[in-house]
Amino acid sequence: MSGHEKIQRHYDSLGERYDYHYDRSRGRSYHNHLSEHLIKMLPDGGLILDIGCGTGLFVEKYKAVRGGAIGIDISRGMIQQARRRSNGTDFIVGKGESLPFASTSFDAIASLLAFSYIRDPEKMLNEAHRVLKPGGTIAVCTLGKNLLTRCIPAIYHLGEIMQVRHPVVRNFGEHYFNDEEMLELFYCAGFEDVKTNWYSFAHIDMIDPFFTLARHIEPFVERHVPQLAYNICVTGKKPA
Numbered sequence: 269m270s271g272h273e274k275i276q277r278h279y280d281s282l283g284e285r286y287d288y289h290y291d292r293s294r295g296r297s298y299h300n301h302l303s304e305h306l307i308k309m310l311p312d313g314g315l316i317l318d319i320g321c322g323t324g325l326f327v328e329k330y331k332a333v334r335g336g337a338i339g340i341d342i343s344r345g346m347i348q349q350a351r352r353r354s355n356g357t358d359f360i361v362g363k364g365e366s367l368p369f370a371s372t373s374f375d376a377i378a379s380l381l382a383f384s385y386i387r388d389p390e391k392m393l394n395e396a397h398r399v400l401k402p403g404g405t406i407a408v409c410t411l412g413k414n415l416l417t418r419c420i421p422a423i424y425h426l427g428e429i430m431q432v433r434h435p436v437v438r439n440f441g442e443h444y445f446n447d448e449e450m451l452e453l454f455y456c457a458g459f460e461d462v463k464t465n466w467y468s469f470a471h472i473d474m475i476d477p478f479f480t481l482a483r484h485i486e487p488f489v490e491r492h493v494p495q496l497a498y499n500i501c502v503t504g505k506k507p508a
């Protein structure tokens with residue numbers, strides 16, 4: 269089974285369970301927290317494309333405060349759940365590495381918690397660059413590579429062997445990148461003014477009272493000790 273097929277099959281069977289995980293109290297606070305950072309990185313108004321949109325949680329949030337959004341995801345099951353969530357929004361089944369859109373169609377590209385799954389990140393970034401209008405923005409938030417996250421692939425691998433029932437604990441051969449690797453990927457794809465920031469410290473799978481404590485000190489960690497945050501957020505611009 270190819271990497272894409274494994275991801276597709278897993279997420280196809282997840283739809284409602286994924287929403288349950290990320291749309292109840294802890295999951296919601298984690299997802300909202302990252303979504304808010306991502307929204308701040310995007311321009312006001314215009315049309316955005318969300319790559320790896322899943323069940324449309326981010327598209328829904330973006331549309332409530334900003335403008336138009338289209339979501340694309342490799343999993344039909346996730347797209348079906350997204351369509352149920354927000355009637356009228358365009359959700360399309362497709363790969364981030366091969367976007368079914370004309371060149372210069374979008375004002376911005378967003379991607380939340382999906383970039384690490386992309387099998388060919390260079391191809392996805394080239395496609396994102398192609399469909400962006402000149403001067404358009406790209407903003408990607410994904411699990412990054414640092415001291416804390418280094419053991420995640422091993423944990424996910426073990427979780428799969430032990431058949432842990434968890435929405436994202438599977439060995440998908442995910443790629444995690446550090447700052448330098450992200451800068452290189454984005455500059456090579458033709459983006460300019462590329463910046464990285466690290467966000468989120470409170471992990472929804474932490475047990476209490478650690479979760480509550482982590483949530484409390486999260487803003488401090490993000491500002492002063494970003495090496496302890498585990499999602500890397502990257503922004504860049506397509507030259508005007």
Ligand SMILES: C[S@@+](CC[C@H](N)C(=O)[O-])C[C@H]1O[C@@H](n2cnc3c(N)ncnc32)[C@H](O)[C@@H]1O
Pocket residue numbers: 275276279290319320321322323324325326340341342343346362363364365379380381382385386387436
């Ligand atoms: C952890 S979920 C994140 C979903 C959503 N962005 C969110 O924030 O809730 C990762 C998503 O990436 C999608 N995905 C993985 N590889 C992809 C690819 N090559 N192209 C498009 N979507 C992909 C999966 O199907 C899944 O829905």
